[in-house]
Amino acid sequence: MASSTVLRGTSRGAAHPTAYPLLERHVRVYKRAPAAFASGFLEPLFYLLSIGVGVAALVGEVTLDDGRTISYTAFLAPAMLATQAMNGALFDATYGFFFRLKYEKLYDAVLATPLRPVDAAVGEVLWATVRGAAYAAAFVVIMAALGLTSSWWTLLALPAALLIAFGFAAAGLALTTWMRSWQDFEFIQVAIMPMFLFSATFYPLSAYPDWMQTIVTVTPLYQAVDLVRSLTTGAVGPELLVPITYFAVMGALGLRVAGRRVGVLILR
Amino acid sequence: MSTGTQSPTGVRTPAGAPTVWQALARQAPYYATVLRRTWRGSAFSYSVLPALTLASLGLGLGTFVDDGGAGSTGEGTAALGGLSYLAFIAPGMVAVTAVMGAAGESTFPVYAGFTWTKIYYAMRATSLRVRDLVNGATAYVAVRVLIAVVLLSVVVALFGTISSVLGGFALVGAALLVGVAHTTPVIAYAGWAKEDTALGLVFRLGIIPMTLFSGAYFPVDQLPAAVEALAKVLPVWHGVELCRMATTGEVTSAAWVHVGYLVLVTAVGWVLAQRQFARRLGRI
Amino acid sequence: MIEAQALRKAYGDFEAVKGIDVSVERGEAFGFLGPNGAGKSSTMRMVAAVSPLTGGSLRILGLDPESDGPAIRARIGVCPQEDSLDGDLTVRDNLVVYARYFGIGRRDAARKADELLEFVKLTEKAHGMVEDLSGGMKRRLTIARSLVNEPELLLLDEPTTGLDPQARHVVWDQLHRLKQTGVTIVLTTHYMDEAEQLCDRLVVMDGGLIAAEGSPLSLIARYSTREVVELRMGVGENEAAAERVEDLAERVEVLPDRVLLYVADGEKVVEEAMARGLEPRSTLVRRSSLEDVFLRLTGRSLDA
Known part of the structure; x- marks a missing residue:
């Protein structure tokens, strides 16, 4: 080739490849399908504008753990935000990742380059986190605009959503490496839907008997809802370190496992 | 069928076009296999x-809705026409689940038939006509929806929210009807869709919002008047109303309007679906 | 460039590569020839540093694939058997994004992509999607992609399998041009003509082992005769015909659809066969090829 000296000694040797090019790849793909990306913003909004209006009239006000009462809509909104971060992150980390891994064979091509399995995992988690957090960010703006926040702590709901998305993305990615076919994703639904229904999303934990409260408390979506709701209602204290640690550990573990499993699956 | 050709190995192929029922019967083995799998x-x-x-909404959220419930501070039972929240949402949930199931079975499987499995092209190459293919796809979804609504009705009955046995059968019929009303238009859409992302979009921007505003989870008169009017145009709302009449036993003459509307939507969808199938398969 | 000793690869109980010694020099075009399942692709994956060895030793560019995988992969190009192009990206973005995986800067990646599109004659398709390309175009794009990092060593697994004859010649032409620029090429193929066209040196693999090694010409000289006579006799008559002309040839092979006679002078043998009353449906005299070498070494025809 005529200009084959173009790259020698310049960027190729110097740059150390990381997961960043993969993030770039995912962004490039979604730039081509803006509608699919944008529609994710709308789903929780529909929930807020239907349940948050119609059911709110039926319920009236909700009493928080600390005795304060807030409108049902203000109670529901942070739960939708947390769910949003979860769903946004999980979609790409499960279905999207499975498709890229098994059908598009993206990582067969990627691992033929200097990138390592862990870079693949980090790239996926980064992208899924960005996606989940982007939806959450838009939702925070909507909440503020509708007057559904009662504290400046709400601003911290954004990094909180980032952390939640990270935890779910990494865990989803790790689990997906064991999926054999699309049918197996039924298991993810089996996990998600009950969480969505019972994690103090639609009404306070006080509706449950003690034993059930204990079970609900350990599920990740409850931790996420609790974290976000504490911030948007201004009920901030050291106990928030529990959900923060929860998601940090969940994310770190998931990433580690996923990185290893991608290597096992591809580098045979 | 008396005419036809017989090959030397004894295979007899009927001549001429099949009747509507024969056409369905010929597709049945294929769809039965898909269903089994x-x-x-x-x-x-x-x-x-x-x-x-x-359990979550009816019983859990219900304690915050129903009069005398632990957390009730709102309009409560009065706004639900005297029903408990559980009794109110049970029929709504049946209708919504039937719609979601019908739409789900009408998107990817139909789209796949044109793109991944190309089964429609194979079927079209036989003596089956475009209309037969639409009927086959619709009948398959209807069978799946029927299985679903029977299961759903049993669940709802176990929660004690069906007033009579007749009401139970009426619930199955009403839910099947609203399911089919969301089958033919969605089949038409899936036949039209050029990319699989369009299928996800119809759910996120169409089906899910429609079910949220359908009166399944709260009475639509809680919504602003303009939104309420819009909600009542949605076929899902008519289905929810029908299902609720079935479970409560309080049937009014409005039932005929609901049934008529849902039949109309089904018919329009059926015509559109044939048009899209014909276009996609290349000829009428 | 490549130094392998007693190289082995097993998947569970199945041993795909059973201990091979291979050495490839810089600037060479080296081929692995053999039927499906001979162990070619497994060998290639190990050489590409994406598949751990089961046994033996392997050095690529003087490095150990076990510990220096990324460093090796940074300097080689891989064109896998099945096109693993990114279906979500445009033709050009496939190259740009792949270059980015190597850590190549944005601007260089873009320039390299345009240059390579020109090289494989896909500039007009740059902004189309991969799925709209023909099989031959996809393969050319895959080859272009394997060149984004200006590799010193290019690995091609079955580069023209599944392509029509015209598309194959386009690919061969491009590989010839690459070879002239000094790139070391290692390819696998089960096409004899491809091996003859492209390889300076090759090994014949069968059942996970190396059956023979040499240049195409030396292999033909060593394992075959100058010419080959093909007699098509008709179903069930080949065996009987072979017995009647056995003494005319150095060696006779009976295939399901024809009899092969390995001889020095083909025309003469055909005349003699006719004189003995043989009535073949068709006869063909041709030069010996690697196909004949393979038949001799393994007792099997390649496409059987």
Whole structure:
């Protein structure tokens, strides 16, 4: 080739490849399908504008753990935000990742380059986190605009959503490496839907008997809802370190496992 | 059929076009195979999931809605026409699940038939006509929806929210009707769709919002008047109303309007679906 | 460039590569020839540093694939058997994004992509999607992609399998041009003509082992005769015909659809066969090829 000296000694040797090019790849793909990306913003909004209006009239006000009462809509909104971060992150980390891994064979091509399995995992988690957090960010703006926040702590709901998305993305990615076919994703639904229904999303934990409260408390979506709701209602204290640690550990573990499993699956 | 050709090996191929029923019967083995392979996955969606939804919303959220409930501070039972929240959402949930199931079975499987499995092209190459293919796809979804609504109705009955046995059968019929009303238009859409992302979009921007504003979870008169008017145009709302008449036993003459509307939507969808299938398969 | 000793690869109980010694020099075009399942692709994956060895030793560019995988992969190009192009990206973005995986800067990646599109004659398709390309175009794009990092060593697994004859010649032409620029090429193929066209040196693999090694010409000289006579006799008559002309040839092979006679002078043998009353449906005299070498070494025809 005529200009084959173009790259020698310049960027190729110097740059150390990381997961960043993969993030770039995912962004490039979604730039081509803006509608699919944008529609994710709308789903929780529909929930807020239907349940948050119609059911709110039926319920009236909700009493928080600390005795304060807030409108049902203000109670529901942070739960939708947390769910949003979860769903946004999980979609790409499960279905999207499975498709890229098994059908598009993206990582067969990627691992033929200097990138390592862990870079693949980090790239996926980064992208899924960005996606989940982007939806959450838009939702925070909507909440503020509708007057559904009662504290400046709400601003911290954004990094909180980032952390939640990270935890779910990494865990989803790790689990997906064991999926054999699309049918197996039924298991993810089996996990998600009950969480969505019972994690103090639609009404306070006080509706449950003690034993059930204990079970609900350990599920990740409850931790996420609790974290976000504490911030948007201004009920901030050291106990928030529990959900923060929860998601940090969940994310770190998931990433580690996923990185290893991608290597096992591809580098045979 | 008396005419036809017989090959030297004894295979007899009927001549001429099949009747509507013959055409359905000829597609039945294919769809039966598909059903056998995939029904297990949806059993959870149609039994455990609705039971959980009723428990969470009907019983859990219900304690914050119903008069005298622990957390009730709102309009409560009066706004629900005297029903408990559980009794109110049970029929709504059946209608919504039937719609979601119908739409789900009408998107990817139909789209796949044109793109991945190309089964429609194979079927079209036989003596089956475009209309037969639309009928076959619709009948398949209808069977799946029927299985689903029977399961759902059993769950709802176990929660004690069906007033009579007749009401139970009426619930199955009403839910099947609203399901089919969301089958033919969605089949038409899936036949039109050029990319699989369009299928996800119809759910996120069409089906899910429609069910949220359908009156399944709260009476639509709680919404602003303009939104309420819009909600009443949605076929899902008519289905929810029909299902609620079935479970409560309070049937009014409006039932005929609901039935008529849903039949109309089904028919329009059926015509559109044939048009899209014909276009996609290349000829009428 | 490549130094392998007693190289082995097993998947569970199945041993795909059973201990091979291979050495490839810089600037060479080296081929692995053999039927499906001979162990070619497994060998290639190990050489590409994406598949751990089961046994033996392997050095690529003087490095150990076990510990220096990324460093090796940074300097080689891989064109896998099945096109693993990114279906979500445009033709050009496939190259740009792949270059980015190597850590190549944005601007260089873009320039390299345009240059390579020109090289494989896909500039007009740059902004189309991969799925709209023909099989031959996809393969050319895959080859272009394997060149984004200006590799010193290019690995091609079955580069022209599944392509029509015209598309194959386009690919061969491009590989010839690459070879002239000094790139070391290692390819696998089960096409004899491809091996003859492209390889300076090759090994014949069968059942996970190396059956023979040499240049195409030396292999033909060593394992075959100058010419080959093909007699098509008709179903069930080949065996009987072979017995009647056995003494005319150095060696006779009976295939399901024809009899092969390995001889020095083909025309003469055909005349003699006719004189003995043989009535073949068709006869063909041709030069010996690697196909004949393979038949001799393994007792099997390649496409059987």
